[in-house]
Amino acid sequence: MRLDGFGLLVNDMAAMIRFYRDVLGFEIREAEDTSNVYLVKDGTLFLLYGRKDFENMTNRKYEYVKGLNGHSEIALYVDTFEEVDEAFRETVSKGAAPVLEPTTEPWGQRTCYIADPEGNLIEIGSFNRPFDR
16 A cells, blocks of 8 residues: 545535635645545645544534634644744745744754644644654
């Protein structure tokens, strides 16, 4: 097996599409009015799936956390410390909820956190050098 992508089960599809497309720059790969939306960021598949549609598909009910949640995070990387600060300001000005303003951690990473419209955490960080896989 290999990692193909990851996704979120969402309540408000339109708001989530607008956030990931317009605030974070994810590329949408299909019509916005579907219940299963594929976006791509840096070659990684990112799926938004409607909660009710997923429940219907699996014939089960699920529990969903409301508000800011700490179950997981999406991590985005930029090359410089300055870009962390700039990305934080820009995403917040476009509607992201600020969670942690940019700070340099003892392990050498500059990081900040924002949240999407449904409270999922997004980290923007850098070790002040280009990303190396």
